[in-house]
Amino acid sequence: MKRVAAAALVLVTAGCSLATEQQPSGPKSVTLVTHDSFNVRKELLEEFQKTSGITVELRKSGDAGALTNQLVLTKANPIGDIAFGVDSTFASRALSEGVFQPYESPEASKGPQRYKADDSNKLTAIDVGDVCVNVHTAGLKGVPEPKTFEDLADLKYKDMFVVESPATSSPGLAFLFGTIKHFGENGWQDYWRKLKANGVKVVSGWEEAYNQEFSGAGKGTRPIVVSYASSPAASPDTKALLDTCYRQVEYAGVLAGAKHPDEARKVLDFLLSQPFQAEVADQMYVYPAREGVALPEAWQKAAPLPSSAETLSADAVTKNRENWVNQWRSLVQG
Secondary structure, three states: OHHHHHHHHHHHHHHHHHHHHHOOOOOEEEEEEEOOOOOOOHHHHHHHHHHHOEEEEEEEOOOHHHHHHHHHHOOOOOOOOEEEEEEOOOHHHHHHOOOEOOOOOOOHHHOHHHHOOOOOOOOEEEEEOOEEEEEEOHHHOOOOOOOOOHHHHOHHHOOOEEEEOOOOOHHHHHHHHHHHHHHOOOOHHHHHHHHHHOOOEEEOOHHHHHHHHEHHHOOOOEOEEEEEOOHHHOOOOEEEEEEEEEOOEEEEEEEOOOOOHHHHHHHHHHHHOHHHHOOHHHHHOOEEOOOOOOOOHHHHHHOOOOOOOEOOOHHHHHHHHHHHHHHHHHHHHO
């Protein structure tokens, strides 16, 4: 009996030791996969880490398109616990591929649900960044400002317009969707033929279009560019053409197969919190998804959120995105 008791004691002791070894030491580390434009003030992130005990490791993965592709390719062995930056132009692909798991944050009802991608609760809106044509007024050199999609194909603006490719760029894809919604299935291709004949220049991404080709950024020669409704807040001599805007929403979600799903949910709650949302305008030049968050004063004057913008249904995007992009390639790059 003594031997049995001693053996039992050894097993209990070993079990206690094993349980102790399995307890996490120090704060949990959560990997937040983002696009390259994600930014958060160091002090705010440190405060979250201090109060939650969660260390957030950032992993940047290109623009929204590259981020979505990487999440899809690695979904069987996810590269993080939570992702931010899949936007409304790519959300349907991420959802159809099963990249995310459901989570309804208690903060989601405070505004973000206005922009929900679907009813699955796998993606939660974090910010809004409407894609609009921007004009550098001085760069027009006396030519009247364009106002509409149609104006951009007018000979007055020949060789003045630069756009991002919808095959490689999120704002480029949003602009393509905007033209499809505006002109319809029977009219958008003819519109792009007119743009091509009018000297539109196509580049790979926003950085090249805005900072290298656009005269409003001080380096380029073209005074018309596809950018964001918020861009004029940083470039005072520019304005967004509100009749050309397409609503682009950026989402976050807990990745299916995340190693630390509970902690990832807390990070998502943080992204929706009042302190984080109050800084998205200054830090990332987007509009907060949470209601009741004031914009910086400069934004209120130069870059208010458009009261309306074009949108396409998630079903239409899922069904037609690849075909539309291929048709665009044939028209513009073929």
